[in-house]
Amino acid sequence: MNAYAVKLALRHLFSHPAQTALLMLGVALGVAVFIFMSALIGGLATLLTLRTVGSIPHIVLEEPDHDPAVLVPSIGALVVLQKDLSRRNQISIWQPAIPIAEQTPGVTFVSPQIRGAAFVERGQAVASVGVIGVMPGKLSAIADIDAAIVEGSSDLLADGILIGSRLARDLGLRVGQIVRLTSDRGRARSLHIGGIFTLGVASADRQAVYMNFSTARALFDLPTGISRIEIKVQPAIDAPRIAARLRSATALKATAWTEDNTQLFEGLDAQARTGTIIKIFALVTIMVGITSAMSLSVVRRQSEIGIMRAMGAGKTFVVSIFVLEGTLIGLIGALVGTGVTWLALAPLPPVAQVARGGLPIDQAQGGFLVAVVLTTLAGALASIQPALRASRIDPVEVIGS
Amino acid sequence: MTAEAIVTVCGLTKSFGREETETQVLRGIDLSIRRAEMVALLGPSGSGKSTLLTILGTLMRASGGSHDMLGVDLMRASDAQRTEFRSRHLGFVFQFHHLLSDLTALENVMMPAASAAGRETRAMRARATELLNAVGLSDHLDYRPSAMSGGQRQRAAVARALINNPALVLADEPTGNLDRKSADQVMDLIQKINQTTGASFIISTHDEHIAARCSRRIGLLDGNIVAS
Numbered sequence: 075m076n077a078y079a080v081k082l083a084l085r086h087l088f089s090h091p092a093q094t095a096l097l098m099l100g101v102a103l104g105v106a107v108f109i110f111m112s113a114l115i116g117g118l119a120t121l122l123t124l125r126t127v128g129s130i131p132h133i134v135l136e137e138p139d140h141d142p143a144v145l146v147p148s149i150g151a152l153v154v155l156q157k158d159l160s161r162r163n164q165i166s167i168w169q170p171a172i173p174i175a176e177q178t179p180g181v182t183f184v185s186p187q188i189r190g191a192a193f194v195e196r197g198q199a200v201a202s203v204g205v206i207g208v209m210p211g212k213l214s215a216i217a218d219i220d221a222a223i224v225e226g227s228s229d230l231l232a233d234g235i236l237i238g239s240r241l242a243r244d245l246g247l248r249v250g251q252i253v254r255l256t257s258d259r260g261r262a263r264s265l266h267i268g269g270i271f272t273l274g275v276a277s278a279d280r281q282a283v284y285m286n287f288s289t290a291r292a293l294f295d296l297p298t299g300i301s302r303i304e305i306k307v308q309p310a311i312d313a314p315r316i317a318a319r320l321r322s323a324t325a326l327k328a329t330a331w332t333e334d335n336t337q338l339f340e341g342l343d344a345q346a347r348t349g350t351i352i353k354i355f356a357l358v359t360i361m362v363g364i365t366s367a368m369s370l371s372v373v374r375r376q377s378e379i380g381i382m383r384a385m386g387a388g389k390t391f392v393v394s395i396f397v398l399e400g401t402l403i404g405l406i407g408a409l410v411g412t413g414v415t416w417l418a419l420a421p422l423p424p425v426a427q428v429a430r431g432g433l434p435i436d437q438a439q440g441g442f443l444v445a446v447v448l449t450t451l452a453g454a455l456a457s458i459q460p461a462l463r464a465s466r467i468d469p470v471e472v473i474g475s
Numbered sequence: 476m477t478a479e480a481i482v483t484v485c486g487l488t489k490s491f492g493r494e495e496t497e498t499q500v501l502r503g504i505d506l507s508i509r510r511a512e513m514v515a516l517l518g519p520s521g522s523g524k525s526t527l528l529t530i531l532g533t534l535m536r537a538s539g540g541s542h543d544m545l546g547v548d549l550m551r552a553s554d555a556q557r558t559e560f561r562s563r564h565l566g567f568v569f570q571f572h573h574l575l576s577d578l579t580a581l582e583n584v585m586m587p588a589a590s591a592a593g594r595e596t597r598a599m600r601a602r603a604t605e606l607l608n609a610v611g612l613s614d615h616l617d618y619r620p621s622a623m624s625g626g627q628r629q630r631a632a633v634a635r636a637l638i639n640n641p642a643l644v645l646a647d648e649p650t651g652n653l654d655r656k657s658a659d660q661v662m663d664l665i666q667k668i669n670q671t672t673g674a675s676f677i678i679s680t681h682d683e684h685i686a687a688r689c690s691r692r693i694g695l696l697d698g699n700i701v702a703s
């Protein structure tokens with residue numbers, strides 16, 4: 075590869091501007107498909123993940139299961155272990171875990187909660203619900219209840235609750251009305267409805283009831299302990315790693331959201347593989363295009379190649395001219411393609427704000443640099459075969475007197 | 476001028492094909508060309524002129540015999556050595572100009588030197604300009620071949636053959652495609668260059684008019700040298 079080969083390659087490309095432009099346009103189109111697929115598959119993954127993790131905790135800390143200790147050595151004997159159901163499932167000493175969790179890198183919100191099952195009664199209608207007792211100021215730490223309020227307010231007073239819109243519809247409840255709530259510990263209390271929310275998650279909108287922390291303590295007979303600590307992390311995908319850290323730091327059971335959503339990950343995986351296949355097709359199409367154009371060019375220029383060989387140009391020199399041409403076509407086509415695609419994707423809304431039915435295209439996941447590198451490589455690879463053919467041209471055969 | 480031989484071939488043979496289809500094109504050529512000689516290679520079509528010039532130009536290997544030039548045994552030399560030798564000591568003019576269509580006249584003349592060196596140098600540019608002046612194309616340095624006449628292209632091709640100061644220029648029917656007037660111009664030029672540079676020329680032709688302007692004539696008939 076030398077300066078003269080570069081000059082000849084460039085000169086040939088510039089001497090046939092229409093042909094060169096057409097070829098580069100083809101490459102640019104292939105690159106656009108490549109980037110569009112990357113941005114779409116990436117955006118879809120982001121959107122699905124956002125929708126999935128938006129209203130759920132990323133990590134849940136709970137008291138570890140206590141298995142009964144084995145008091146006799148189990149040599150030659152069958153030992154049956156039974157789950158210990160004699161104790162409440164609560165974290166009794168939970169205060170030290172809060173600052174530990176809060177100071178762990180990646181953690182954004184920490185919410186200690188009282189959880190329990192209850193019945194809501196109004197007249198003859200009864201619904202079973204899951205109560206979530208949250209500390210003041212932590213209402214929207216896990217699911218954004220503040221933003222989801224459709225009626226009333228999100229203030230959690232000592233005798234107030236927030237319910238989902240489906241529950242409200244099922245029981246015909248309105249803000250300000252009083253309901254009777256009976257906990258699974260047998261304690262009952264009349265509470266008034268302070269607000270109604272719509273999270274867009276059916277189970278939450280039908281069953282979740284948010285309540286003041288101390289009210290929940292009394293209803294569920296938990297004077298000091300709590301049920302669980304819910305945690306949000308950023309980015310959500312780091313949850314398993316952070317969960318492992320918290321597990322060893324707090325000695326609590328830490329469950330990442332990913333463990334309960336394996337189907338989502340299988341789906342995302344399949345989607346990513348589909349994207350990869352389409353991207354490979356785009357690259358192969360680019361290579362086929364460049365190879366055929368270069369092969370034609372070799373045939374058309376064979377007497378010129380012959381004359382160069384006759385006049386002292388080595389085989390390597392001829393190879394380098396054609397490989398350079400292919401590489402330049404790949405590189406420039408890729409730059410044009412990425413440039414245009416970048417501009418085309420720039421005005422699209424961020425994935426989180428995509429309207430229903432719109433394509434969640436994430437420009438940041440377009441893989442622009444990868445596209446340029448791979449396409450340039452494809453150009454170089456695609457030109458090797460025609461270049462070798464050019465270098466094997468026998469001057470005597472093509473010069474013919 | 477000295478009388479030393481720059482290229483000598485003895486018993487040179489060339490055949491194409493194998494067994495039944497084998498055709499012997501050159502049947503034992505003995506030939507010696509001296510420095511600054513201008514030799515006309517005469518013979519009817521198919522007599523083997525192009526084949527002999529191609530072998531002398533190291534573009535093809537002979538089937539047998541010896542081929543020495545400037546002290547190098549070209550029968551024994553490797554392909555790479557022959558390529559290198561060719562770019563240093565040999566120049567070519569063909570019936571068709573074979574100028575590169577993407578390059579200007581000046582760049583075409585520099586091409587053999589530049590592709591050997593890997594770049595174009597100021598010295599090459601100066602020498603190419605000088606050669607194009609000598610062939611009367613000083614006004615056409617930046618013309619592409621497509622913008623020049625047949626005679627102009629062939630003169631540019633002659634200039635290209637001379638860029639590396641070759642000891643021997645092989646011209647295979649260099650005026651075959653030209654009209655009388657252009658042919659005369661090209662021959663004037665070759666004669667002038669031959670006299671000023673001392674490069675030897677072998678010019679194949681079947682034109683008596685051209686042969687008459689050379690210092691020696693060699694006749695070729697059915698692959699043998701004949702008196703002429």
Ligand SMILES: Nc1ncnc2c1ncn2[C@@H]1O[C@H](COP(=O)(O)OP(=O)(O)O)[C@@H](O)[C@H]1O
Nearest residue numbers: 491492500518519520521522523524525526527
């Ligand atoms: N590559 C080749 N394969 C087979 N026969 C060839 C080849 N090149 C030349 N010939 C034959 O050799 C003979 C001499 O050809 P050539 O040297 O071109 O003659 P000239 O230049 O005098 O017309 C012709 O009969 C031609 O058919």
Ligand SMILES: [Mg+2]
Nearest residue numbers: 475524525526
């Ligand atoms: Mg011939």
